[in-house]
Amino acid sequence: MNLSQKLSEIYKKHTLGIVVGFIIVIMFLLxxxxxxxxxxxxYMTFYQHFFNHPETVEYNFAFYLTGIVGxxxxxLFPQGGxxxxxxxxxxxxxxxxxFSYKILIKYISKSVVVIGLLMVLFVNDFGYLAFxxxxxxxxxxxxxxxxxxxxxxxxxxSFIVIAGCLTAINVFSRLPNxxxxxxxxxxxxxxxxxxxxxxxxxxxxxxxxxxGALLGFVIMYLVLVSLGHLDIMHNAIIxxxxxxxxxxxxxxxxxxxxxxxxxxxxxxxxxxxIIVAFVILISTRKLLFRxxxxxxxxxxxxxxxxxxxxxVYTIYSLYAFSLxxxxxxxxxxxxxxxxxxxxxxALIMMLFLPLGSDGGIHNVGYVSVWVxxxxxxxxxxxxxxxEVKNLSFNKLGLTKVLPVMITSFFLLKAYKISNxxxxxxxxRFHKTYPINNDLAxxxxxxxxRAQIFNELLPVLKQYVNKNDYLLAYDKIPMINFLTETKPYxxxxxxWVYDGVMFKKQLDRAEEEIGILPIVVQQKFETIVAxxxxxxxxxxxxxxxxxxxxxxxxxxxxxxxxxxxxEIVWSNTHFNIYKPKSTN
Numbered sequence: 001m002n003l004s005q006k007l008s009e010i011y012k013k014h015t016l017g018i019v020v021g022f023i024i025v026i027m028f029l030l031x032x033x034x035x036x037x038x039x040x041x042x043y044m045t046f047y048q049h050f051f052n053h054p055e056t057v058e059y060n061f062a063f064y065l066t067g068i069v070g071x072x073x074x075x076l077f078p079q080g081g082x083x084x085x086x087x088x089x090x091x092x093x094x095x096x097x098x099f100s101y102k103i104l105i106k107y108i109s110k111s112v113v114v115i116g117l118l119m120v121l122f123v124n125d126f127g128y129l130a131f132x133x134x135x136x137x138x139x140x141x142x143x144x145x146x147x148x149x150x151x152x153x154x155x156x157x158s159f160i161v162i163a164g165c166l167t168a169i170n171v172f173s174r175l176p177n178x179x180x181x182x183x184x185x186x187x188x189x190x191x192x193x194x195x196x197x198x199x200x201x202x203x204x205x206x207x208x209x210x211x212g213a214l215l216g217f218v219i220m221y222l223v224l225v226s227l228g229h230l231d232i233m234h235n236a237i238i239x240x241x242x243x244x245x246x247x248x249x250x251x252x253x254x255x256x257x258x259x260x261x262x263x264x265x266x267x268x269x270x271x272x273x274i275i276v277a278f279v280i281l282i283s284t285r286k287l288l289f290r291x292x293x294x295x296x297x298x299x300x301x302x303x304x305x306x307x308x309x310x311x312v313y314t315i316y317s318l319y320a321f322s323l324x325x326x327x328x329x330x331x332x333x334x335x336x337x338x339x340x341x342x343x344x345x346a347l348i349m350m351l352f353l354p355l356g357s358d359g360g361i362h363n364v365g366y367v368s369v370w371v372x373x374x375x376x377x378x379x380x381x382x383x384x385x386x387e388v389k390n391l392s393f394n395k396l397g398l399t400k401v402l403p404v405m406i407t408s409f410f411l412l413k414a415y416k417i418s419n420x421x422x423x424x425x426x427x428r429f430h431k432t433y434p435i436n437n438d439l440a441x442x443x444x445x446x447x448x449r450a451q452i453f454n455e456l457l458p459v460l461k462q463y464v465n466k467n468d469y470l471l472a473y474d475k476i477p478m479i480n481f482l483t484e485t486k487p488y489x490x491x492x493x494x495w496v497y498d499g500v501m502f503k504k505q506l507d508r509a510e511e512e513i514g515i516l517p518i519v520v521q522q523k524f525e526t527i528v529a530x531x532x533x534x535x536x537x538x539x540x541x542x543x544x545x546x547x548x549x550x551x552x553x554x555x556x557x558x559x560x561x562x563x564x565x566e567i568v569w570s571n572t573h574f575n576i577y578k579p580k581s582t583n
Contacts (some may be wrong), residue, residue, distance in 0.1 A: 031086035034421020035445035059491035061236035081439035116374025138367035164212025176356020291430025292520035306408030325376030499551015
């Protein structure tokens with residue numbers, strides 16, 4: 001046996017361990033670069049204050065279970081900072097990968113499972129974020145599918161109880177996850193696919209699932225009571241419901257529905273683009289494969305075409321693939337019952353997990369297709385015969401194009417990820433500059449971004465101490481985390497409030513807290529990329545858009561004026577305000 005054969009045998013025996021090892025190395029290297037001051041700061045400030053000052057992060061209680069996990073991690077590693085929460089995210093993602101692998105390996109070949117899951121893992125252009133609710137939501141959803149499949153295949157009611165319990169607990173990872181109770185559709189679906197199963201058979205399973213769900217809700221209620229968090233959770237839910245009613249809110253119910261519809265319009269468009277790419281490559285393959293040199297041209301053409309397809313909105317392409325795979329298995333007559341059950345559960349996860357997010361599939365899609373995407377590759381691999389004219393994927397040439405498509409995907413992602421971190425654009429080779437703060441140790445960014453915050457943070461320390469109140473306006477929650485200060489408005493990322501909610505929470509903070517905070521106000525945009533300083537950042541006369549809300553600006557300016565705030569420090573990017581009466 002030569003060396004290559006020995007290596008092949010080792011890989012076959014230890015596939016999962018080798019792949020996971022590769023993933024951990026890549027993800028750890030990615031964790032060392034990028035400095036996002038928005039989302040990551042928001043999550044980590046939540047964890048920082050979850051146990052000691054929970055009322056200051058009330059808004060984030062919509063992600064309560066995430067707060068428990070993040071809060072415990074912060075208690076274990078209080079000086080771990082940004083890097084430690086990226087390591088926690090890595091562990092959560094790796095576990096999701098492993099459990100997805102454990103589910104799929106019983107149905108699909110090893111190579112297809114690995115390729116499909118790696119495509120899901122690297123679908124984002126930026127790598128990954130620090131631990132947050134989407135990571136935990138997908139892990140629990142995958143675990144729910146795992147226990148449902150175990151319970152249904154063996155009619156093991158204990159596993160079904162666990163699945164129901166996990167579904168309920170997952171609601172507290174992110175409140176919109178209540179839609180995942182759609183998993184319960186799998187019980188009557190069995191009866192529709194297999195008439196030999198009695199009504200009593202699946203109804204009993206459904207009852208046990210409901211019992212498990214009730215158990216999960218009771219567990220979380222007891223946790224809320226024991227930690228004294230019940231009133232805070234109540235306020236958080238009321239606030240979210242109020243926000244859902246406001247027409248100016250990005251979480252308005254009608255807007256969320258509109259986002260969902262637009263998402264699937266994009267999925268259809270991407271699917272059509274994919275079909276065009278496949279048709280071009282299939283139709284040119286026979287012509288170009290007549291000559292050796294022409295084969296090279298065909299491969300180059302394929303890579304270029306699929307790079308153009310995947311260049312933007314990659315997740316919508318993966319959604320198109322996933323829908324195709326799941327629906328194929330559900331609609332084809334010769335598919336076994338256990339494959340249909342798996343496909344339905346995968347479909348439910350990808351359809352319902354993004355609900356409730358203001359970004360829909362764009363934000364949540366990448367954690368929703370862990371089980372679904374590999375099913376697309378499986379459908380092509382088994383080369384189903386279509387009943388119409390006895391056509392097969394192989395006869396159509398689809399299986400010949402698939403390796404080119406997969407190669408294009410990974411080449412593009414390698415390039416994209418090497419040139420981007422989350423909300424920190426630019427080549428990773430240029431991200432070698434540290435943020436001078438203990439909680440940012442081990443994380444590097446661009447020279448300009450580091451300079452902006454290394455100028456602010458030492459000055460801000462002259463005005464606030466640990467556990468002081470700080471109002472960071474309006475898209476810079478990372479400031480609260482790095483200074484270990486308490487958010488003033490029950491939420492460190494005040495931009496998520498629309499104008500109505502912003503004024504309401506600001507007035508409430510004034511009344512309930514009774515202390516006026518130091519205010520740090522940005523003068524540039526921080527979402528996606530840092531803009532140049534904006535001279536009229538606090539103007540009340542601009543046209544509203546995704547980043548700017550007139551009501552929010554008016555409420556903030558009024559707050560500063562009526563409380564006699566003055567600028568005590570300023571540069572091109574920030575103002576620090578302090579009430580005149582404060583010594």
